[in-house]
Amino acid sequence: MDTKSQAEHLEDTAQNTLENFHETSEEIQNRLGEFWETSKERAASCARATDQAIRENPWQAVGIALGVGLLFGLLLSSRSGRNTDED
DSSP states (O other), X not given: OOHHHHXXXXXXXXXXXXXXXXXXXXXXXXXXXXXXXXXXXXHHHHHHHHHHHHHHOHHHHHHHHHHHHHHHHHHHHHHHHHHHHHO
């Protein structure tokens, strides 16, 4: 191959690669858009179910929140206690 045909071949290859890249990026954008919509719908559904469960069992929800808060508090206080012992 001479230099001119090599340059043409390289240009064609670059053009094909660029076209493939654009097609792939469009497909990825479409899939991400679908994923986003599905995720929003699922999150809204979970929020509605959580709201309904809390309204049906308010004291149980308060108890669970209290327990989770207590657990986090204990974990954080034990970690901060370890850091001061090491110094």
